Amino acid sequence: xxxxxxxxxxxxxxxxxxxxxxxxxxxxxxxxxxxxxxxxxxxxxxxxxxxxxxxxxxxxxxxxxxxxxxxxxxxxxxxxxxxxxxxxxxxxxxxxxxxxxxxxxxxxxxxxxxxxxxxxxxxxxxxxxxxxxxxxxxxxxxxxxxxxxxxxxxxxxxxxxxxxxxxxxxxxxxxxxxxxxxxxxxxxxxxxxxxxxxxxxxxxxxxxxxxxxxxxxxxxxxxxxxxxxxxxxxxxxxxxxxxxxxxxxxxxxxxxxxxxxxxxxxxxxxxxxxxxxxxxxxxxxxxxxxxxxxxxxxxxxxxxxxxxxxxxxxxxxxxxxxxxxxxxxxxxxxxxxxxxxxxxxxxxxxxxxxxxxxxxxxxxxxxxxxxxxxxxxxxxxxxxxxxxxxxxxxxxxxxxxxxxxxxxxxxxxxxxxxxxxxxxxxxxxxxxxxxxxxxxxxxxxxx
Ligand SMILES: [Zn+2]
Numbered sequence: 001x002x003x004x005x006x007x008x009x010x011x012x013x014x015x016x017x018x019x020x021x022x023x024x025x026x027x028x029x030x031x032x033x034x035x036x037x038x039x040x041x042x043x044x045x046x047x048x049x050x051x052x053x054x055x056x057x058x059x060x061x062x063x064x065x066x067x068x069x070x071x072x073x074x075x076x077x078x079x080x081x082x083x084x085x086x087x088x089x090x091x092x093x094x095x096x097x098x099x100x101x102x103x104x105x106x107x108x109x110x111x112x113x114x115x116x117x118x119x120x121x122x123x124x125x126x127x128x129x130x131x132x133x134x135x136x137x138x139x140x141x142x143x144x145x146x147x148x149x150x151x152x153x154x155x156x157x158x159x160x161x162x163x164x165x166x167x168x169x170x171x172x173x174x175x176x177x178x179x180x181x182x183x184x185x186x187x188x189x190x191x192x193x194x195x196x197x198x199x200x201x202x203x204x205x206x207x208x209x210x211x212x213x214x215x216x217x218x219x220x221x222x223x224x225x226x227x228x229x230x231x232x233x234x235x236x237x238x239x240x241x242x243x244x245x246x247x248x249x250x251x252x253x254x255x256x257x258x259x260x261x262x263x264x265x266x267x268x269x270x271x272x273x274x275x276x277x278x279x280x281x282x283x284x285x286x287x288x289x290x291x292x293x294x295x296x297x298x299x300x301x302x303x304x305x306x307x308x309x310x311x312x313x314x315x316x317x318x319x320x321x322x323x324x325x326x327x328x329x330x331x332x333x334x335x336x337x338x339x340x341x342x343x344x345x346x347x348x349x350x351x352x353x354x355x356x357x358x359x360x361x362x363x364x365x366x367x368x369x370x371x372x373x374x375x376x377x378x379x380x381x382x383x384x385x386x387x388x389x390x391x392x393x394x395x396x397x398x399x400x401x402x403x404x405x406x407x408x409x410x411x412x413x414x415x416x417x418x419x420x421x422x423x424x425x426x427x428x429x430x431x432x433x434x435x436x437x438x439x440x441x442x443x444x445x446x447x
Pocket of ligand 1: 052053054055056057062063064065
């Protein structure tokens with residue numbers, strides 16, 4: 001709708017005051033009538049996020065759990081300006097998710113004059129548009145109520161353009177409504193105070209046309225949640241950006257994966273042996289722990305050169321019996337892959353020693369791109385820390401108890417504890433950042 005749709009008030013209606021705090025809720029507001037342009041400008045140093053395939057929002061902001069399924073009687077036909085499609089979720093998408101009786105059509109040939117109504121348009125369709133000749137929906141008796149209602153989705157400007165160029169729109173019966181209150185998500189530079197977002201316009205119209213229909217409030221609630229989540233998202237990114245300016249040089253070297261990829265980290269530890277001086281090391285035991293949740297993996301394999309000699313086995317705190325259920329390398333790799341895949345999307349492997357990643361790289365391609373915790377630790381805390389045990393002692397870390405055998409349990413636990421500690425440190429720093437009004441650099445997209 002015009003922009004968010006613009007619905008004028010009745011002639012002579014007194015514009016309601018702007019809702020205090022609305023700007024904050026909407027993040028840094030948006031521009032004129034952007035159909036709710038709550039899409040933040042991409043922050044270049046922010047890694048790609050998992051996106052919900054259904055609502056198209058980043059997973060932490062997924063709306064699906066609270067999305068109602070409104071059984072609306074009046075069919076809503078959203079005619080969307082092509083530019084609106086660029087938004088990961090416009091309110092048209094919200095309508096698609098929340099309404100059962102809805103259809104979204106993109107006006108591909110926007111700008112072209114169009115006499116002929118499209119084939120999808122029902123003969124009895126009406127248009128929700130605040131033109132001068134529009135009737136107020138509240139004045140209609142039941143028999144007059146439209147069964148198919150076209151709603152324009154675009155900025156105020158693009159919606160007006162659609163209306164101007166699609167001559168068939170102008171021939172439809174026009175309806176408007178009088179908002180009970182101004183948009184709760186007031187945009188900063190809306191042309192008029194009483195314009196509401198497209199989804200709000202749809203809900204308002206349905207409330208008048210079919211007041212008995214349930215779930216409309218919940219649909220607005222989902223919209224609320226989206227705006228809130230967006231504001232938080234932007235606020236947090238600002239927090240990171242501001243923090244980065246203030247953090248000491250060393251701390252800025254913290255790998256991104258330890259800052260905001262925590263839930264994807266899988267810590268590895270491997271035991272190996274070198275058959276003879278100068279020969280490559282051979283894997284003996286592979287262990288892993290998912291940082292978040294603590295799920296563990298353990299697998300044994302018999303090196304081509306034979307089992308480790310007894311003194312080495314004892315050093316590893318292992319026994320021959322531990323190899324009774326050993327696997328060939330390819331099978332071990334497959335088992336590990338399955339474990340990692342189950343841990344979540346786009347896992348990041350890490351290990352205290354780079355040598356562990358190097359050893360596993362031929363077997364696990366993801367290890368080649370893995371994160372060396374020791375390097376990360378030294379980058380952040382300085383090079384004074386010697387070994388993993390010394391670091392754990394120095395920091396006084398509590399160790400988890402991974403369900404793996406041998407020395408690996410302690411080694412793996414130590415690496416996990418250090419990784420958690422480093423992540424917690426970044427979290428604390430972030431939490432200390434004032435939750436300020438989002439800065440201009442993260443503004444919502446402008447038209
Ligand atoms: Zn979702």
